[in-house]
Amino acid sequence: MSFSEPCALAVDFGGTSIKMGVTAGDRILATADRIPTAMFESPQAIIEAMIAAALNLRGQFPSACVMGMGMPGWCDYYRGGLFTSLPMSGYGTMKFR
Numbered sequence: 001m002s003f004s005e006p007c008a009l010a011v012d013f014g015g016t017s018i019k020m021g022v023t024a025g026d027r028i029l030a031t032a033d034r035i036p037t038a039m040f041e042s043p044q045a046i047i048e049a050m051i052a053a054a055l056n057l058r059g060q061f062p063s064a065c066v067m068g069m070g071m072p073g074w075c076d077y078y079r080g081g082l083f084t085s086l087p088m089s090g091y092g093t094m095k096f097r
Helices: 043-060
Strands: 007-013 017-024 027-031 064-070 074-077 081-082
Touching: 007 043, 017 043, 043 064
Parallel strands: 007 064
Antiparallel strands: 007 017, 017 027, 074 081
């Protein structure tokens, strides 16, 4: 695909699944398959699945120049951590930077 307009990778990190896509303004250009969080044994495994999906989308849209992420809880930007009340073990120590 040839798309040269600046666009963004968008991530919706939810309690049951993670949804990812590429947006440009108010347009959704592409979406990845949902990543169900319950099928992974650790937060690190989920991060690896997210990275693989993001790299796939970025390969399709090389002009993607930023990533936005919505998460359930408070994020510590400076330390790269997530503080959440999700009912999943280990998420309070996830590192995203």
